[in-house]
Amino acid sequence: MGTTPQEAARTFIQAVAWGEHHVVWDMLSTEAQRVVMGIATSRGMPEPLAARLRDGTATQAELDQFRGDLVNGFRADLLSVDVDTLDYDLVEGVFEPGTARVVLMVPVPDPILGSGLPAASLELSQEGEEWRIDRLISRLAK
C-alpha cells in the first residue's frame, strides 16, 4: 500500500476521499486501530459490538457502519482541503527509525507565503515492508 511514507500518505488520503473504508482501516497501524477502538468505546460504542469488531465476528453492516463513520471523521479533519492539489512533504531527521511524518501542503501561488500552507500531517510507522498511518493531525479543521 505504500513503500514510502509519501506514497502511503497519498494512498490513504485518496482512500478517505473516495470512501474506500476497508482500505482506510487496513492502512491504519495496529496501534492506530487499537486507539480508534478505544475512542469509539469511550464515546459510547457498546462493548459487545466493539468486541465483535475486534475479533472479526461483526456483521458486514456493523463493519461498514463503523468504518464508514471512521472515514467521515477523517473527512471532517480534511474539511476545505482539495485533495487533488496536495503536496506530500516528508519531514526528515526528527523521528526514530521506522517512523515518519508527512505534511500535507496546500499549494499557494503567492511567493510571500512560500511554496504552500500545511493543511494536515500524517504520522506513520513501518510495519514489515509497509508504511501505515498512526495519526492524522489536522491544521485546518476544528
Next chain:
Amino acid sequence: MADRPTHLPAGQVTEPSEPTVPTEPEPEVLPDAPAAEPEAGAPDAVADTERPIRRYRAAVSAGAMALGWANLEQAPTGATVVVDHEVSPMGRLGQMWTVPALSTLAFAVVLRPPLSADEADVPWIVGSLAVAEGIEAAGGPSMRTLWPDVVVDAEDGTTKASVRADVQLGPGKVRIAVVTVRLDLSEGADPARREEFLAAITGHLDQRMAELADGVAGPLALYEKRCSTLGHNLKLRLIPRGEMRAHSAAVDPLGRLELRSATGMVERVSVNQVRGVEVLA
C-alpha cells in the same frame, strides 16, 4: 385599488403583458385576493383551466410569493405564481439565476404532496422531472436532469432550467412544498411561448404529484432514466463533512443520491447536505 394586484379567477390566463399586477414592493404587492378554498384530500391533478394563477411584474421571487400565498391564504394545490422580474432569483443554496428576466420564465407552484417528513427531498426530484418532461412536451429539445436541481439540454449539456423546492413540514409529513422553476428562454425558444411552457410544465407537475399517492417508485424510475448524474464518478462538497468522491449509483426512494465506493461503502446524501457536485472524467 388600481395599484393593487388583481387575482385572476380560476381558469383565467392572461398575457404576461396585461396590467393585472402592481409593481409595489412587498408587502403591498400581496394580491388582494379572496381566500382560496381550503385544500381537501390528495393532490389530484389540476387541469390548467382550473389553476389559480397570480402574476406579478416584479416580486422578490416567485417562490416567496407562492409561500406567502400558501401560508397566509391557504393556496390550493396547483396554485401558481408567475413573476416577470424576480428581484432575488435564488435557487438552491442561494445560487443566483443569472439569465436576464426578459429571457426567463419564472414561476412557483404550491403543492401539498402526500409525503412523509423523511421524503422531503422528493419534490426536488419530481419538480426536475416535470420540468424536463414539460419542456419536451411543449416542443423544446430533449432534456436531462442533474441531481438535484438542474435541467440541461441533452444535446449539449447547457443548463436550461433550475428547480428549487421549499418544503415546510407538519407533524411527520410534508405540509407544503413550493416548487420554483426558472426556465431559460434565451436560446432556441421564443419568449412568446412562455404560456405553452408554463402549461406543459405545470401539467406534468400535477400529473407526477398525483402519482405520488401510489408511492414514489413511478416518478423516481422516470427521473433516474433522465438523470445524467448517475453512473459517474463524482466529487461532492458536503455540508458539513467536506469533500468526498464516489460513484453515483441511484437516487433512493427518499430522493437522496446514493453513492458507492470501490470497497462497497454506501452513502446517501440529501439535497441539503450537498454544496456542489462535479462529475469527474
